[in-house]
Amino acid sequence: MNKQDIFERNNIQIIGKGAQALLMAHGFGCDQKMWRFVAPMLEHDYRLVLFDYVGSGGSRINAYDANRYASLEGYAEDIIEICEALDLHNISIVGHSVSGIISLIAAHAIPQRIKSLIMVCPSPYFMNEPPDYAGGFEKADLEDLITLMDSNFIGWANYLSPLVMGHNNPEELVAELSDSFCSTDPVIAKNFARATFFSDYRWLLPKNTHPTLLIQSRWDSLASLDVTQYMQAQMPQTTTTILEAEGHCPHMSHPAMVADAIRDFLQQNDPL
Amino acid sequence: MSHSLKHSLDLFPIGCMISVDDTQGNQRIISYLNRYMHDELGIACAAVGKPLADIFSKASRIILDTYVMPLILHEGQCVEVMLDIEQADGNKMPVSVNARLGDKREIYWTMAVADRQKQLHHKLLETRDLLENKAKLLQQQSITDDLTGLVNRRELNRQSTVIMAQSKRANWPISLLMIDVDYFKQINDSKGHDVGDEVLIQLSQLLLKQARASDIVCRFGGEEFVILMPATDSHAAQSLARRLHESVKMLKISDIDLTLSIGITTSDLTKQNLFSDLLKQADEAMYEAKGQGRNRSVVFSRS
Structure with a gap:
């Protein structure tokens, strides 16, 4: 596939200026619109490559292949193909939630193109496996979740808000953030949910070879601090920034905090 | 709420609930439950004054956060959302939920038992999976x-x-x-x-x-x-x-x-x-x- 094909397939937008490029990978249930609060704070110093995974946002939906995107490797293929088509080098990937893990898979495949990884509220595995691992959910909870997505599929995917919001966030903010819902195809969204919630990539953590930053809200109902601590302990070259924030999407609810954390990390690795 | 209104709401064969912001505006708190909520949905009287999220199953809370609450705040209402109530003994009860936002940011909820609806839905999903698998098999057989x-x-x-x-x-x-x-x-x-x-x-x-x-x-x-x-x-x-x-x-x-x-x-x-x-x-x-x-x-x- 040539560069133009990939541009259209993944709805790639490049904004900002600077020597350092950041590939911004959105999480489950949304698209590149979720970066709209944090992007204005970064675009003066960095070149931002925004995209939608196939099946999300403005991507080319007919390129969706249920088999390819049944696992996170398929989504990692999107990142790899984007990096290759644009011939990106020395790139930092900013991945929200499941995209943190997707970026790790991609970095494992094309290590020479990647400089560092920044994961916002990631989790390598959502299930509890006592006594060693507390992913936050029982299998039955996650199966219930898939069933509820199915039961509500007529409305759910059309009005999906990326905000697993904190209850302490002002409601004006919540209302503003939910102003543009991420409309997704329900079947695609459900497959993405399956790939997200039922995969276990803990084995991949020790294989990390890139400087990595974990950005985590202190109060997050999807990815707890236990998970962050586990990742920090398992991954080489990793630092953690805990935000005094609530919710699973701090880049939307607290964009300045996230922008600062990204900037600090990038400058430490490579002063401007 | 007047006594007579309370009385009449208790006669309705559907769950009625009101949630309000707590004094700090940090949380949504249940301020009223009618009798159906206790008798048919198994919500304890003690739930009044507690966070709204507490009466729902863990999976339902995620749907509540990512879909229902944003929808209510944005559209002023939600209609026919399927959620699971989690009762004190851990039992789950499927409910069909409607909600409307009031002038003072209070939310009026109705919920009805949706056991049969859920069974029907399961049947539908099973049938869909079955058909999909059959179609795959036929496709395989044809080649x-x-x-x-x-x-x-x-x-x-x-x-x-x-x-x-x-x-x-x-x-x-x-x-x-x-x-x-x-x-x-x-x-x-x-x-x-x-x-x-x-x-x-x-x-x-x-x-x-x-x-x-x-x-x-x-x-x-x-x-x-x-x-x-x-x-x-x-x-x-x-x-x-x-x-x-x-x-x-x-x-x-x-x-x-x-x-x-x-x-x-x-x-x-x-x-x-x-x-x-x-x-x-x-x-x-x-x-x-x-x-x-x-x-x-x-x-x-x-x-």
Whole structure:
């Protein structure tokens, strides 16, 4: 596939200026619109490559292949193909939630193109496996979740808000953030949910070879601090920034905090 | 709320609930529950004054956070959302939820037991999965040969179109092997059809094992097989044919010394190649191999 094909397939937008490029990978249930609060704070110093995974946002939906995107490797293929088509080098990937893990898979495949990884509220595995691992959910909870997505599929995917919001966030903010819902195809969204919630990539953590930053809200109902601590302990070259924030999407609810954390990390690795 | 209103709401056969912001505006707190909420949905009276999220199952809370609350705040209401209430004993009760936002940011909720609705929905999902699986199976059956599991002739023709086009663009040669089991009729007549079938099945496995993953191995007809090899020149095709003659000697089925006659052809990069021509050429070469005494390969020659 040539560069133009990939541009259209993944709805790639490049904004900002600077020597350092950041590939911004959105999480489950949304698209590149979720970066709209944090992007204005970064675009003066960095070149931002925004995209939608196939099946999300403005991507080319007919390129969706249920088999390819049944696992996170398929989504990692999107990142790899984007990096290759644009011939990106020395790139930092900013991945929200499941995209943190997707970026790790991609970095494992094309290590020479990647400089560092920044994961916002990631989790390598959502299930509890006592006594060693507390992913936050029982299998039955996650199966219930898939069933509820199915039961509500007529409305759910059309009005999906990326905000697993904190209850302490002002409601004006919540209302503003939910102003543009991420409309997704329900079947695609459900497959993405399956790939997200039922995969276990803990084995991949020790294989990390890139400087990595974990950005985590202190109060997050999807990815707890236990998970962050586990990742920090398992991954080489990793630092953690805990935000005094609530919710699973701090880049939307607290964009300045996230922008600062990204900037600090990038400058430490490579002063401007 | 006046006493008489409370009284009348208790008579309604549907759950009524009101939630309000707590004093700090940090949380949504349940401020009212009618009797149906206690009697039919099993919510304790003590839930009044507690966070709204507490009455829902863990999965429902995620739907509440990502879908229901944003929807209510944005649209002022939500209609017919399916959620699960989690009762004090851990039992889950499916409910159909409607909600409307009031002037003072209070939210009025109704919820009705949706057990039957949920069962119906499950039935629907089961049926959908069943149909999807059946469609997949039919699709699979339509492209494979029942006995051997190899792709059938129709699928070979379909895939050949793609491969021919790719090869033309990339200017790669394609090779084709037409393989026929020698004296298969005698095997069938003397040993019976079961043994004949066993020969075909084991030979198919052997062909799959010797061919590369990118090759297409097809049961073309009775005891005839075709291997279509993309990006393969005559030299490589002949070497596969040699390996097949060798390895088929190892097959031991009911004392039969199995041998093959193979016709080989390779596309001519200087000319337009049609798949049907390649088939014809390989077939001709295969009959030439038979004529020369069987158990051998013949390469089609254009002269």
